[in-house]
Amino acid sequence: MLARMPDAAAPGLTISQVAERTGLSVHALRFYEREGILAHPVRREAGGRRVYAERDVEWLSVCVVLRASGMPLPDIRAYTDLVRQGPGNEEQRLVLMRRHQERVVEQMARLSESYDLISYKVRVYEDLVEQGGEARAC
Amino acid sequence: MLARMPDAAAPGLTISQVAERTGLSVHALRFYEREGILAHPVRREAGGRRVYAERDVEWLSVCVVLRASGMPLPDIRAYTDLVRQGPGNEEQRLVLMRRHQERVVEQMARLSESYDLISYKVRVYEDLVEQGGEARAC
DNA sequence: CTAGCCCCTAGAGGCGGCTCTAGGTCAACT
DNA sequence: AGTTGACCTAGAGCCGCCTCTAGGGGCTAG
Numbered sequence: 001m002l003a004r005m006p007d008a009a010a011p012g013l014t015i016s017q018v019a020e021r022t023g024l025s026v027h028a029l030r031f032y033e034r035e036g037i038l039a040h041p042v043r044r045e046a047g048g049r050r051v052y053a054e055r056d057v058e059w060l061s062v063c064v065v066l067r068a069s070g071m072p073l074p075d076i077r078a079y080t081d082l083v084r085q086g087p088g089n090e091e092q093r094l095v096l097m098r099r100h101q102e103r104v105v106e107q108m109a110r111l112s113e114s115y116d117l118i119s120y121k122v123r124v125y126e127d128l129v130e131q132g133g134e135a136r137a138c
Numbered sequence: 139m140l141a142r143m144p145d146a147a148a149p150g151l152t153i154s155q156v157a158e159r160t161g162l163s164v165h166a167l168r169f170y171e172r173e174g175i176l177a178h179p180v181r182r183e184a185g186g187r188r189v190y191a192e193r194d195v196e197w198l199s200v201c202v203v204l205r206a207s208g209m210p211l212p213d214i215r216a217y218t219d220l221v222r223q224g225p226g227n228e229e230q231r232l233v234l235m236r237r238h239q240e241r242v243v244e245q246m247a248r249l250s251e252s253y254d255l256i257s258y259k260v261r262v263y264e265d266l267v268e269q270g271g272e273a274r275a276c
Numbered sequence: 277c278t279a280g281c282c283c284c285t286a287g288a289g290g291c292g293g294c295t296c297t298a299g300g301t302c303a304a305c306t
Numbered sequence: 307a308g309t310t311g312a313c314c315t316a317g318a319g320c321c322g323c324c325t326c327t328a329g330g331g332g333c334t335a336g
Contacts, residue, residue, distance in 0.1 A: 014282080014283080015282090015283075016282075016283090025324080025325075026282095026283090027324070027325055027326070028323085028324060028325080030284090030285090031323080031324060031325085032324095045283095047283080047284085047331075047332065047333085048283080048284055048285090048331085049282085049283055049284075049332095050283085050284090062255070065251070065252050065255050065256075066252070066256075067323095068248055068249075068252055069248075069249055069252030069253070069256065072322075072323095073322075073323070073324095074322095090263050090266045090267045091263075091267050093259075093263050094260065094263035094264060094267055097256060097259050097260045097263060098260055100256060101253070101256045101257065101260055104249060104252060104253050104256060105253075107249060108246065108249050108250065108253070110206055110207075111206075111207055111242060111245060111246050111249065112246065113203070114203050114204070114206055114207030114242060115207070115239070115242050115243075115246070117200070117203050118203075118204075118207065118235060118238060118239045118242060119239065121235045122232065122235045122236055122239055125228050125229075125231050125232035125235060126232060128228045129228050129229050129232055152312080152313080153312090153313075154312075154313085163294080163295075164312095164313090165294070165295055165296070166293085166294060166295080168314090168315090169293080169294065169295085183313095184302095185301070185302055185303085185313080185314085186301080186302095186313080186314055186315090187302090187312085187313055187314070188313085188314090205293095210292075210293095211292075211293070211294095212292095
C-alpha cells in the first residue's frame, strides 16, 4: 500500500487528508483542536493518531469561512462550545452569528470605501503613465 | 494658554493633533515614522518635538485607508519611498496600486462568500429560535 | 533490518502591527 | 520652586494566529 488505506466504507480521515480538504495546515489542525475548535472529540487510532470523520471536515470548513471573514478564534471557540452543548442554546448561537454578520457588513463597507480611493489612485497613475506628462501626483 | 498654540496662520500640528485627525495613536505615528511611512521628513521644533503639516495628515490618511484594506506596512513603505523619490516612477506606483487593488477585490469576493454562509446560519437559527422546535442544526 | 514516511506531544519561535515603559526634556501655569 | 502635561528616544512587550522544533513511535516497502 502506498499509504494508510482510506477505507472507502467507513471513511476515517488522516490529519493530512483533512488538511488538504480544509486548506488548514496539519499544524493548524492540531492547534485548533487544542484550542477547542472541534465540536466533537476526534477519535484516535491505536497508536494515538487522529481519525477524523466527514463531519469534522464540514465543521472545520465552516470555521475556515468564519476565520476568513475575521471572526477571532475565541469567538469561534465560543460558538463551538455552544454547538458541542447540543440543542437548546440556539438564541446564543444566533447572537454570536448576528454580531459577526454585522462585523462583516462593516468590513465590506470599509473595504469598498478603500476600494474607491485605490481605484482613483490607479486611474490617476494610469493617466499619468499613459501620457508621460510632467504632472506630479501625491 | 491652555496648550501650545495651534497657530491658525501657518498651521504646524502637534503629534496628538495628527493622532486625532488620522485616527492613529501617538505611538503608531512615531512607529510609522521610524518605519519610513512618511513621504517627507517631519520638521522638528526646538526641543525636538514633531511639527506636522497638513500634507502629512493627508498622506497619513491615505496610509490609513491602505492599511484598513490590508496593505502590509512593507508595501506602504515601498509606495512611500516611490513617492518620496518624486515624479518619474509612476509606472511602479501604478503596479503597486494595481496589485493592491486586486487583493482588495479578492478580499471583497471572499468576504461576500463568507457573508452568504453567515446569513444562511443566521436564518437557520432565526427559524429555529422563532418556533422553538426540537430540530437540531450544526 | 533499515529507510522512509506519517504521525504524536509539548513547548518554543516568528511575524505583523502596534503598544507600552522607563527615563528624560521643556514650557507653562500657580 | 514646584507641578503638570505634552512631548522625546530606545527598546521591551503584547496579542493574534499560527508554525516549527525536538524528540519519539510505529507501519510498510525493499
